[in-house]
Amino acid sequence: MGKERNFEQKRVDTVVGKIEKSLLKTQHEYDKARTERSSVEKNYVQNAKINTFEVDDQMETNAEVQQQKQLIAKNVETEKILSRQIHLLSDLEDSPYFGRIDIHEKGETSPETLYIGTSSFNDDMGNFLIYDWRAPISSIYYNGTLGTVSYTTPIGEQEAQLLKKRQFRIQAGKITNMFDTNETVGDELLQEMLGEQSDEYMKNIVATIQKEQNDIIRDTTHDLLIVQGVAGSGKTSAILQRIAFLLYHSRSELSAEQIVLFSPNLLFSHYISEVLPSLGERNMRQVTLAEFFAQRFEGLKVETLFDNFEKKSSSSVNTEITVKEDADFMRTIKEYVTNLDSSHIFFNDLILVDQVIFSSSEIRSLYSKLPVAQPHHIRHFELKNILIKELKKKIKKELNAQWVLKKIDSLTEEEYYSLLGNYQRGRFEDIEAEINYLSNKIVSAKFEPIYEAIYNNYFIDVYHQYSEFLKEVLSDDVVRFNNELEYHRIRLEDCAPILYLRDQITGEGQNHSIQHLFIDEMQDYSLAQIYYLHAAFPNAHLTLLGDSEQALYHEIQAPQELMKDLKQTINPKRARMIELNKSYRSTFEITSFMKALLPDGDKIQAFTRSGSLPKLVLTDESNTISKLLTEARLLLKKNETVAIITKDVATCQVLLKSFKTKDAPTLITNNDRSLPKGLVLLPIYLAKGLEFDAVIAFEVSQNNFADDSSRGVLYTICSRAMHDLVLISVKGISNLITAIPSGLFTIEQDITFKQK
Numbered sequence: 150m151g152k153e154r155n156f157e158q159k160r161v162d163t164v165v166g167k168i169e170k171s172l173l174k175t176q177h178e179y180d181k182a183r184t185e186r187s188s189v190e191k192n193y194v195q196n197a198k199i200n201t202f203e204v205d206d207q208m209e210t211n212a213e214v215q216q217q218k219q220l221i222a223k224n225v226e227t228e229k230i231l232s233r234q235i236h237l238l239s240d241l242e243d244s245p246y247f248g249r250i251d252i253h254e255k256g257e258t259s260p261e262t263l264y265i266g267t268s269s270f271n272d273d274m275g276n277f278l279i280y281d282w283r284a285p286i287s288s289i290y291y292n293g294t295l296g297t298v299s300y301t302t303p304i305g306e307q308e309a310q311l312l313k314k315r316q317f318r319i320q321a322g323k324i325t326n327m328f329d330t331n332e333t334v335g336d337e338l339l340q341e342m343l344g345e346q347s348d349e350y351m352k353n354i355v356a357t358i359q360k361e362q363n364d365i366i367r368d369t370t371h372d373l374l375i376v377q378g379v380a381g382s383g384k385t386s387a388i389l390q391r392i393a394f395l396l397y398h399s400r401s402e403l404s405a406e407q408i409v410l411f412s413p414n415l416l417f418s419h420y421i422s423e424v425l426p427s428l429g430e431r432n433m434r435q436v437t438l439a440e441f442f443a444q445r446f447e448g449l450k451v452e453t454l455f456d457n458f459e460k461k462s463s464s465s466v467n468t469e470i471t472v473k474e475d476a477d478f479m480r481t482i483k484e485y486v487t488n489l490d491s492s493h494i495f496f497n498d499l500i501l502v503d504q505v506i507f508s509s510s511e512i513r514s515l516y517s518k519l520p521v522a523q524p525h526h527i528r529h530f531e532l533k534n535i536l537i538k539e540l541k542k543k544i545k546k547e548l549n550a551q552w553v554l555k556k557i558d559s560l561t562e563e564e565y566y567s568l569l570g571n572y573q574r575g576r577f578e579d580i581e582a583e584i585n586y587l588s589n590k591i592v593s594a595k596f597e598p599i600y601e602a603i604y605n606n607y608f609i610d611v612y613h614q615y616s617e618f619l620k621e622v623l624s625d626d627v628v629r630f631n632n633e634l635e636y637h638r639i640r641l642e643d644c645a646p647i648l649y650l651r652d653q654i655t656g657e658g659q660n661h662s663i664q665h666l667f668i669d670e671m672q673d674y675s676l677a678q679i680y681y682l683h684a685a686f687p688n689a690h691l692t693l694l695g696d697s698e699q700a701l702y703h704e705i706q707a708p709q710e711l712m713k714d715l716k717q718t719i720n721p722k723r724a725r726m727i728e729l730n731k732s733y734r735s736t737f738e739i740t741s742f743m744k745a746l747l748p749d750g751d752k753i754q755a756f757t758r759s760g761s762l763p764k765l766v767l768t769d770e771s772n773t774i775s776k777l778l779t780e781a782r783l784l785l786k787k788n789e790t791v792a793i794i795t796k797d798v799a800t801c802q803v804l805l806k807s808f809k810t811k812d813a814p815t816l817i818t819n820n821d822r823s824l825p826k827g828l829v830l831l832p833i834y835l836a837k838g839l840e841f842d843a844v845i846a847f848e849v850s851q852n853n854f855a856d857d858s859s860r861g862v863l864y865t866i867c868s869r870a871m872h873d874l875v876l877i878s879v880k881g882i883s884n885l886i887t888a889i890p891s892g893l894f895t896i897e898q899d900i901t902f903k904q905k
């Protein structure tokens with residue numbers, strides 16, 4: 150392979166040389182664009198300062214300022230594009246490609262050699278020196294074993310002979326590893342990648358995508374794609390590469406703003422935020438369920454999954470799925486609205502300061518006059534139009550009111566010009582027209598909150614309506630719901646049903662522009678919530694991913710059952726479920742331990758990367774902190790990030806108090822957006838989706854992990870560890886652990902007995 154390696158290194162050198170040239174050119178263009186922008190900006194500031202009180206000057210300045218504003222926006226966009234290109238080229242300069250395929254296409258006279266990297270790169274003649282990993286032909290690299298292969302192109306399936314598949318690891322322009330393989334992507338390279346230390350940011354996996362992950366990434370035919378994957382199987386990685394793939398393939402029809410990802414927490418959002426930029430793409434929109442609901446229930450404290458979990462964790466609250474979390478509950482709402490008599494719709498008064506502008510009885514009376522044969526959402530639309538017309542009448546009536554004329558008289562010059570806005574003073578026919586214009590502005594501003602209220606449907610008393618609905622279908626719950634509302638609180642299980650009820654009446658609340666909706670950790674969502682999200686994003690293809698075994702908040706549901714439920718819930722045209730059973734994150738020893746925690750853990754395949762056996766440390770209360778510190782220090786010697794993960798936040802807080810300040814780990818809270826290196830302390834729900842070099846699970850007593858419902862919690866904690874796992878038990882060991890075969894972990898006893 151020595152000769153071959155020399156040949157390949159020479160090619161790398163040539164390609165890197167060309168990339169360097171291109172990088173210099175792009176850098177130069179970027180600098181030029183920046184200089185241009187800063188000079189336009191200077192100009193803009195100058196112009197904006199010019200006397201704007203003289204009409205002629207003002208007209209001229211306005212036009213110029215507008216033009217310069219547009220120019221700045223254009224330059225900013227150009228700079229962004231160039232900056233992304235610089236990033237990409239710098240990455241390519243370091244590592245231009247990771248794969249090579251030699252193929253002989255049907256009908257061609259000779260074979261062709263293609264090199265595959267994170268993005269494509271051409272020479273000046275337009276020859277492809279590197280193919281983008283997302284190009285149709287690159288799929289051969291991920292899917293094919295030597296021999297006849299096929300790949301999908303825009304004009305249909307193409308056949309070719311795959312003659313050679315070569316993998317590279319290139320760092321700083323030097324080939325550090327290279328080998329030929331017949332496998333999808335050989336284990337050797339994967340071993341190397343997975344053995345590295347964790348980072349603040351997740352890395353892209355394009356060089357080592359596995360065949361079943363590739364199926365997820367390149368799926369364009371299903372409108373419901375469910376990925377059920379064991380912990381560490383690359384679900385999150387696969388969907389991020391999938392987003393990059395979709396953006397590449399539908400470049401002209403799809404933009405990053407049309408993709409939404411529901412992520413489990415803010416730390417996770419930060420953790421994955423560099424994957425798409427590293428592939429030259431812009432990030433999709435990201436939101437947590439808590440943020441999504443909080444924006445829609447302004448003024449109320451919305452219970453989050455975390456609050457809910459803490460509540461369940463600290464008491465014996467039932468973890469069974471409630472009626473309100475079921476998709477049938479949403480269907481009942483739909484039916485309720487269909488059969489709802491207009492006299493049973495509840496409205497709010499629309500009040501401005503102390504004055505009732507539209508009373509609820511007035512609104513009801515308007516509504517009752519609309520044709521009953523029309524569905525509620527059509528009547529609602531009509532009602533909105535009527536209210537806006539009525540509002541305009543009220544505005545007109547008030548134009549000549551004394552207070553308005555007084556206000557005009559007392560306007561300062563600044564207020565006057567701010568009211569004029571883009572309108573030019575000289576354009577009024579006479580003084581009356583000017584006064585008319587100004588009073589319209591003043592009165593409209595006064596009534597603006599009412600306009601907003603109509604626009605946002607605040608005149609529908611959705612809470613009262615929901616309470617009435619509960620009376621009919623779940624009467625036991627009415628008092629509880631109303632009490633919560635009195636304290637300006639709303640439970641999580643009520644959020645999706647209330648929004649759905651509102652949307653059924655108003656026919657609004659949908660976002661039609663979103664083309665793809667991704668939900669990570671789908672096992673944490675109720676079917677009612679998924680039903681609602683599907684209704685709220687009606688044009689979106691759905692990709693749901695999760696691990697039924699990592700269910701923290703509900704009882705575990707078998708994947709097939711979930712698929713059946715989701716199909717019924719969403720009613721897709723084409724649905725597909727892909728299972729990922731190979732776990733990549735953790736060492737063989739940690740994965741084997743995790744497998745043994747689960748009754749059906751046998752399906753999990755451990756990746757063959759070896760490390761130490763997980764260690765169970767038994768200690769007592771007096772030694773807890775010193776033992777924790779000893780273990781943490783040992784782990785920190787070889788790892789950058791060590792996380793003490795507990796079952797809930799209450800355990801974190803108690804533990805933290807026992808540390809001396811200088812030794813204390815960094816407590817991670819719900820509001821943290823990034824993880825520091827070193828020793829951190831956090832409850833499991835904040836660690837969802839994340840990974841750490843080493844994990845200390847605290848405290849794995851029978852008290853904390855007593856039964857089946859906490860199995861998922863313990864499994865999720867252990868599965869966050871990449872290289873080392875230590876479990877600490879203070880008050881006796883959980884039966885979930887004693888049931889694990891003894892060869893899968895070591896035990897260290899550290900209990901001192903007090904002398905009598």
Ligand SMILES: Nc1ncnc2c1ncn2[C@@H]1O[C@H](COP(=O)(O)OP(=O)(O)OP(=O)(O)O)[C@@H](O)[C@H]1O
Pocket residue numbers: 339342343352354357358359362378379380381382383384385386387696733734837838839840868
């Ligand atoms: N094909 C791959 N090549 C390289 N690394 C991979 C590959 N697949 C997964 N990994 C790595 O394995 C780890 C786990 O991946 P990821 O977080 O995507 O899994 P997950 O299924 O979402 O995990 P979980 O459900 O446990 O949070 C990450 O470090 C990821 O980079």
